[in-house]
Amino acid sequence: MEVKREKLRALSPLDQPRSPEELRVRQLRARDLLRGHLEGQELEKHVEESVLPTRLERVLAWGRANSVFPATFGLACCAIEMMSIVSPRYDVARFGAENMRASPRQADMLILSGRVSIKMAPVVRRIYDQMLEPKWAIAMGACSSTGGMFANYAVVQGADKFMPVDVHVPGCPPRPEALIYGFNKLQHLIQGNPDPGWRRRYNAAGTEEWAKDAAGRGVRVTPDERSAYEAARELVGDAERRPDEELHA
């Protein structure tokens, strides 16, 4: 049997209908696709049960919270426990954070697993600054939260002295379950999508990274972003590092 190509192509919704009858056929077919053979009350019930109205931001936050890429970054003995959360026994892949990235550019969560010495603190801070927004940090264990047992000259007494930390996980070291629980708390935080406001809190204006186009120039920013940027600049009183052309392009 010879297949008539024209007839098959007429089924495509991208084609213009060639007659009012064909339009009507397509409308009825689309209605059946959408609701089947339900009518009236049954149709209302079906829609109520199966359709979930939401906002784009909530869908976005839901997706973000369930696909977090942690940075492969161990500081001390807590890192041993951190390594095991991706193992089959604990399996953080159940929550979508199994993909440890070796570059901060590809990661959006930093787990501070261990004590931060004062020599390591600028390095940690640079890695945090290199991560792209939105980004989160978990302070794992007593040392990175408060300094822990290392109350001495060499260790920073709590990593949140030099970078924002979203979740603190207590323990010395915390068990992997505890870290996963802390990560679940972070997921709730991400889904709530609060304004972090951390640049203001940590006096961190000037560490923003703006997207560049292929020629290396700044791309257009929204008025909101621009005003936030300038407010942050005013906060530090840093006028000479202002990249005017990029901002007002």
Added chain:
Amino acid sequence: MPDAPGLELIAQELTATAEGSVIDTYHHRGQACLIVNPERILDVLRWLRDTPGQEYGFLASLHGVDYLPASPRFGVIYELLCMARVERLRVRAALDDPADGALPEIPSCVEIFPTAQFQEREVYDFFGIAFRGHPDLRRILMPEDYVGWPQRRDFPIGGEPVIFTESERDVPRWFE
């Protein structure tokens, strides 16, 4: 390990070779120690390394000590090892703390034992003992802009006071 008479023999020969280099000796729990004048430390180490019959050719460790209430306050300790006879000898240079806040000084032994280079940097880093003639004397473990000599006994221990719930009202605005 030289026994106590052997240690005295070494001290006597050293005194004959380099006048005024050995201040004291002690032998404790089978360990022999020479206490020497820091200005003559290079003569002592070179004699112990090169003299036939001694040949302490390996500097196993070099470290500093702060004996704060005591005087002289600092010690730089050289743990020497004769690999042929498997004998160890400890040489301690006793250093006074200069009164004007300057760093205590001792000649560097890098030319005799090249392995001392990093260890002298470490002693400088933590105790603030300046090794005269060291090729590259700067901090090795602490950040380069660190201020202070953290292993000295009068260095504040650091950290933060812990505020427990029962003492919160004694420390106003503790949460800031």
